[in-house]
Amino acid sequence: MKKQNLVVVGGGSTYTLGMVMSLIEEKENFPLKSITFYDTNAERQEKIAKATEVILKEKYPELESFNYTTNRKKAFSDVDFAFVQIRTGGLQMREKDEQIPLRHGAVGQETCGPGGMAYGLRSIKDMIEVVNDVREYAPDAWILNYTNPAAIVAEALRREFPKDDKILNICDMPAAIMVSYAKILGKEIWDLVPEYFGLNHFGWFTDIYDKEGNKLTDDIKNAIKDNGFLPEDSEIINDPSWIKTFKQVETMLNDFPDYLPNTYLQYYLYPSQMVEKEDVENTRARQVINGREKRVHDQCETLIRDNSTEHADLEVDIHGCYMIRVAASLAYNNGDTFIVIVENNGIISNLQDDAMVEVPASLTARGPKPFAVGSIPTFQKGLIEGQLAFEKLVVDAWYEKDYNKLLQALTLNRTVVDAPRARAILDDLIKENKEFWPELAKK
Incomplete structure (x- = not known):
């Protein structure tokens, strides 16, 4: 099995340590020769990178090289895969994205509504530059983009690079939801086969099966109606805001019982309620700055100080594992099924062809092979x-x-x-x- 050269674009992200732990967890499925971090913010990246050096020394000694850089040529030369997770404007601009709509009585959220629009308009230029830079130094590399808001970014990349068939836009939210389904069923997420359609952060699970073909949808619906629904992914399991978000699934399912909803649909179906529960002075961005960002940076300082992982609380998360298994399926022609974002072209037969839709696809060395959805109902189509x-x-x-x-x-x-x-x-x-x-x- 060929070892891959990977660059993580946005190496200073607070999600990067989780990605590193996922790369270690999945190294038998996606073996690596080298890892490089690339970020335009050298100071922010350095702390994450120095902590990563400690982790890799202990847990991935067979890795041949690890580097971090702000030099695009050094970052992208000869890579096989680029994982892209940039946030133009940082958390400071995310906070403004959330506060401004709330002050006008509208949903303040980083990927939905006005906040998603603002974030998307900031992301487009930088994403186009990243793709051009990768293509200059690694013309055949796979670019796996999970930069938010994925729907707007994917539409821009579709227009800018219409013939580049090695760009794949992905969101881990369906996977985070499926982790909770798996918990309900007493299974692993990888045991589940989803049927799903929609746009990014705007879709529905029509059915869930196991690999033997048994339909599990009603079991999940009944369990949610009887016992509620909670997050299980390690990154969000104890987050009060995410707990409220997952609980809202029960309400959506009671109101619209046909399909299992993506959690983000709450912002579109119940916007007034979403506004009422938010505090303009303590938005999700502020909670992340005071919560996850502080926790990750403190964790990095502990790793660097101790030069050991002994006292570090390091966890694998679905965000990383999902991306890595997607990459492995592409690299080794596995043909595994994942929910990804692709151009419609008849997949949803009563939706325009140039829509960037989120649907299950078999991922091969030649790219995604999406499964046909067919015609969707009037309510979902209208939305x-x-x-x-x-x-x-x-x-x-x-x-x-x-x-x-x-x-x-x-x-x-x-x-x-x-x-x-x-x-x-x-x-x-x-x-x-x-x-x-x-x-x-x-x-």
């Missing part, structure tokens, strides 16, 4: 078409530098709806994003 129009208008606005299309997009979005509120939110977001967004023209 998807509105959200899809929002996403496409946002990307249109970035390319065309068009204020009016962003106003249209926000007015369409179910988290906003009201045109005057959309304009007020947009104008405030423009002021805060001058460093990142293109200059917009009004017609």
